[in-house]
Amino acid sequence: MKSILKRIGILAMAFAGALSCIDEKGDTLAPDTFRIDKDAYSVIALDQNAQVAFIPVVTNIPEDQWVFESNAEWCRVGRSLNAEKGIMVAVTDNTDKEQLRRAQVSVSAGKNEYILSVVQTGYGPAIIVKDASIGPEGGLLAVDIISNVQLDESLLQKPSFNSEDGENWIRFHDMAVTKGFATTRLAFQIDVNELPDKREATVTLKASDAADSEADTKLVITQNSISITSTEVFSSERVRALQVRDNQVAESMYSNGLNALIDGNYETFYHSLTQGDNGGTVFPLTWEFEFNGDMRIDYLSIRHRMSASGYHYRGQIGEFNVYYKVNPTDEYTFVQKYDFGGRGGYQTANFATPLENASWVKIEILTGDFNSDNYEDGKYICCAEVEFYNSNRAEVNEWIGNIFTDLSCSEIKEGVTKKQIIQMNAVAPYLATNVAMPLFNGTYSEHEKDFRIHSYEPYSDSRVNRKLVMQYYTSMNNPTGVEVHSGQDIIVCVDKIPAGQKVSIAVYGEESEYGPNYGGAGETEYVDQITDLTAGINNVRITADGILYVMNTTPEDNETPLKNFQDVKVHILPGCGTVQGYFDPARHTDDRYKELLNRCTYKYFMVKGQKCMFLFHTNQLRSDYPNSIRGGIGAWDDLVAWELELMGLDKVEWFNNHMMAVTSTNPDVYMNASNRRVQFNANTISWICSAESLLNAGEDDGWVCNIWGPAHEMGHVNQMAINWRSTTESSNNLFSNYANYKLAGDKFYKSIRSRGERLEKVAKGYADKRPWAILGDGNYQGEDPAVHMRMNWQLWNYYHLCGYKPDFFPALFNYFRNGHQLPNQSALSYYGRAENAGLCQLEYYEACCAVAGQDLTEFFDVWGFFRTIDQTYSQYGETRYTVTDAMINASKARVRDMNLPKAAPIQYLEDRTTHGGVLYSEMGLYTQYRDKVKITKSPSATVSGSKVTLKDCDEAVAVEIRRGGESTGELLYFSNTFSFTSPVAISGNSLWAVQYDGKRVKVSVQ
Structure with missing residues (x-):
């Protein structure tokens, strides 16, 4: 061993050819090296x-x-x-x-x-060293020191250790002067670190001469812990079934046979009988599995059939019972009832008490295949594999109870020591290394923790929307921001799940090449994978690419206030998936939004508001909203709230699902709606996703707010109660006009106006005796939305804005929700297989009368409700549209039997006078109804051919032309302007000025 020099001078190193284009290995250098x-x-x-x-x-x-x-x-x-x-x-x-x-x-x-x-260094003694580190695999570690004194070599042999980390895992090996500058290299031999945490040892560097003791220092050597990449919390072993048998022996023509359930091959699958196979599947369907009887079974996993895209929407298991017996001759013992809810995918059922030495296990399937109603092959069950496992779950759970504050494994108990976590490592290395130690040391990334650990609030089952007579809202209410890929195994830890709540983890992926187009008309939401979770550790095998969402869902038939349900804490453990994040303005600042958006490498980025969610293309958000989206999501939250308010659902305490807005890059998509989402071309979000841009004028007519389009599409989701064929593109515009009004505030009756055709077009249709369904031009999906939309808006203006019944529309929606549904609302499809459009039309009339407490016959007469029609009508599919005289007479009779007072002439109401050079009205402004303006003047008219010019009619809401000379004569035509061309003859008929309350004053004709 060489002595350390008392004084070390500088050693120069030569390097020939340093500037050549060939490196030291003789390889050609890359450009800009x-x-x-x-x-x-x-x-x-x-x-x-x-x-x-x-x-x-x-x-x-x-x-x-x-x-x-x-x-x-x-x-x-x-x-x-x-x-x-x-x-x-x-x-x-x-x-x-x-x-x-x-x-x-x-x-x-x-x-x-x-x-x-x-x-x-100076002339004084010096020992300079930098603390060193080494990987968990250990080996030879070289440490360079700078010194101008001689070291006491005996102390290099005596490192000090932390007793919790073990001893003698580091040993001094060698020492030599380097070829560099004034340095000496020390070498240490390091053992492999099998502990769940890094460990440290301290080496004292001391001058051998006591006179140089001021140079004494210490070297800290740190060794990192082994990275645990396997996500096996429990050591599990598959318990192989010897055989399987069922209670319905005939096999479907589609099946690979009953043995496919236990062949270990996910590509083969069992398919129970269809209606073409001896009558189809009859529940309960039972499977019985035989075992050697010498092993314990802790849980079973069922992998349903998967399509090429991952999810398969048929043949999923719902409720089932599990039984077992030890001796083949014994009777079966009931274990537990489970409910996979028809979610398909890869599901696990844990046994509260392990099945010791089971020789037979029976699965009795009670329900399933919930999407079969639209198919003719009946219900069936289709699964790829049924797997049984034993594990050390009980021992791991004991350690979880000792180390963590709850089953989510998200916080260390007070008083827990590092030594305890090291002991846990022998049983559950993944939990000890990747979870407990980072939490104990405070090294768990705060960014990761923000999304991996969260308490998820309860949401109503999206299927309750059918009870609310509206299309489904999304089930994707609880994003995690964690991306996963097919083939990964992840661990999800869940704290206690309260009774009556179901918690699951779902994967939603890209869905199409253009965007996350989740929707569809089926009862079950299209989802790439969904797996039920239980309290404690859940191993989930991922079968699809996408983002994880937590479903904390109340029962489908629940009407208990959601405040009575509890949040559930969920922890997606470190190393399971990749944190992409999402933005929640309730939790995050605008600076955090910018950080999260810039960090995100996933194609789509989620923004979660209180009532609305954006799932938009990440690059589009970076381009259009790089700094903040808070105002935009807040405005859309308001929009959803306004539409719910109009439907009377703002006070419903058992419904809280979000409205989902998604983007598409499909050039053929502009804006549309379906179950569970509204969709917009990605290029539109620059002008529909901020409070300021929503209030700006739209492109089509220059005076409607940009909020119109989003409100119109959301209106499609919400319109079901007041919708039938002939109203699908107009009844939703009640929501658009209302949103326009709410957003614009004071501007609404100044620079902003409601939308729709002039009343003149309705008057012409009345004179032409056109029925409601084909009133106007019928220029979009069979109807004229610009004409039709004015009908409901007149009712809103009169009852809401003028204050005659401010809860009219909430009460009307509630009427339809409570046993008075239109005929289309009881079927599964949007319109229903047995829809009678003509009957819907007349029942809407009757419902409005009942809710208003007034006879609105004259109102609906003007709107063509009592004109007969019998023709094929096409609006998102064809139907026969029939209204007969008998139907009309019966409907009017039912209203007469209500004994209601006659309604005001609401059919003449307008909320616009002129705009953009267009004359909308000179009579019938809503203020005349609101202020109860009476006719005090003597109205007159000058007639020249078919041209009529009125005088002193400004107090009237309209002027009518009636047959004969009485105010009760048949209505032939009407106008709300002082000058008009009459399509009917004036001679032999009479003109009447109509007061706000329906009183008629005769117009003298000059």
């Missing part, structure tokens, strides 16, 4: 004398493009001037003889930059 050996030269140690140090460079960048900088006057840096081209570091004498000094120099060329430290 500039390389320094950082391991050798990151610290340049020099003694107290003035001197020059040379650092070799491998480069093909010309020297005149090198840039140098030093932060100390006594230390200069530049290119070398001798034949051995490289970098020169020059220092002056250190006149402070007692103290060492430090400088930092930077060297850059092209896109390459190096920061080097320079240390120069």
Whole structure:
């Protein structure tokens, strides 16, 4: 062993050919190469004398493009001037003889930059060392020290250890003077670290001469822990079934046979009988599995059939019972009832009490295949594999109880020691290394913790929307922000699950090449994978690519306030999936939004509001909303709230699902709606996703807010109670006009107006005796939405804005929710297989009368409800639209039997006068109804051919042309302007000015 020199001078190193285009291995350099050996030269140690140090460079960048900088006057840096081209570091004498000094120099060329430290000793004794670290695999560790004194070598043999980390895992090996500067290299032999945490040892570096003791120092050597990549919390072993039998022996033509359930092959599958196979599957369907009877079974897993895209929407298991017996001749013992809820995918059922020495296990399937109603092959069950396992779950659970505060494994109990976690490592290394130690040490990333550990609030089952007579809202209410891929095994820890709540984890992926287009008309939401969770540890095998969502769902038939249900804490353990994050304005700042958006590498980014969620293309958000989306999601939250308010659902305490908005890059998509989502072309979000842009004028007519489109699409999801064919593109515009009104506030009756055709078009249709369904031009999906939308808006203006019944529409929606559904609302499809559009039309009339408490016959007469029609009608599919005289007479009779007072002439109400050069009305403004303006003048008219000019009619809401000379004569035509062309003859008929309350005053004709 060599002695350490008392004084060490600088040693120069030559490096021939440093500037050639060939590196030291003889390989051709890549363009823009500039390389320094950082391991050798990151610290340049020099003694107290003035001197020059040379650092070799491998480069093909010309020297005149090198840039140098030093932060100390006594230390200069530049290119070398001798034949051995490289970098020169020059220092002056250190006149402070007692103290060492430090400088930092930077060297850059092209896109390459190096920061080097320079240390120069004084004349006083010095031992300089940097703490060292090594990986968990151990091996030989070299440590360089800077010293101008001789070390006491005996102390190098005696490191001090933390007793919790074990002892003698580090041993001194060797010591030598290096070929570099004033340094000596110490070598230590390190053992493999099998502990769940890093460990440290301290080596004392002491001068052998007591006179130099002020130089004494310590070297701390840290060894990292082994990274546990396997996500097996429990050591599990599959218990193989010897055979399987069922109670319905005939096999479907689609099946690979009953043995496919236990053949270990996920590509083969069992398929029970269809209706074409001897009558189909009859529940309960039973499977019985035989075993050797010498092993314990702790849980079973069922993998349903998977399609090429992952999810298969048929044949999933619902409720089932499990039984077992030890002796083949015994009767079966009931174990437990489970419910997979028809979710398909890969599901696990844990046994509260393990099945010891089971010789037979029976699965009795009670329900399943919940999407079969639209198919003719009946219900069936289709599964790829049924697997049984034993594990050390009980022992692991005991440790979880000892170490963590709850079953989510998200917080360490007070008083837990590192020694306990090390002991746990022998039983559950993944939990000890990846979870307990980071939590104990405070090294669990706060960014990761923000999304991996969360308490998820309860949400109503999306299927309750059918009871609310509306399309489904999303089930994706609880995003995790964690991305997963097919083939991964992840661990999800769940704290206690309260009774009556079901918690599951779902994977939603891209869905289509254009965007996350989740929707569909089926009872079951299209989801790539969904797996039920139980309290404690859940091993989930991922079968699809996408983002994880937690479902904390109340029962489908629940009407208990959601405040009575509890949040459930869920922990997706470190190393399981990749945190992509999402933005929640209730939890995150705008700065955090920018950080999360910039971090995200997933194609889509989630923004979760209180009532609405955005799932938009990440790049589009970076382009259009790089700094904040808070105002936008807040405005959309308001929009959803307004539509719920209009439906009377703002006070419903058992419904809280979000409205989901998604983007698409499909050039054929502009805006549309379906179950569970509204969809927008990605190029539109720049002008529909901020509060400011939503209030701006739209592109189509220059005076409607941009909020119209989003409100219209959401209206499609919400309109079911007041919708039938002929209203699908207009009844939803009640929501659009209402949102326009709510957002614009005071501007609504100034610069902003409601939307829709002039009343003149309705008057013409009335004169032409056109029925409701084909009133106007019928120019979009069979109807004229611009005409039709005015009908409901007139009712809103009169009853809400004028204050005659401010809860009219909430009460009307509630009427339809409570036993008075239109005929289309009881069937599964949007319109229903047995829809009678004409009957829907007349029942809507009757419902409005009942809710208003007024006879609205005259109102609906003007809107063509009592004109007969019998024709094929096409609106998102065809139906026969029939309204007969008998149907009309029966409907009117039912209203007469209600004995209601006659309603005001609401059919003439307008909330617009002129805009953009268009005259909408000169009579019938809503203020006349609100202020109860009476006719005090003597109305008159001048008639020239078919041209009618009115005088002193400004107090009227309209002027009618009626047959004969009485106010009760048949209505032929009407107008709300002072000058109009009559399509009917004036001669032999009479003109009547109509007061706000329906009183008629005769118009004298000059």
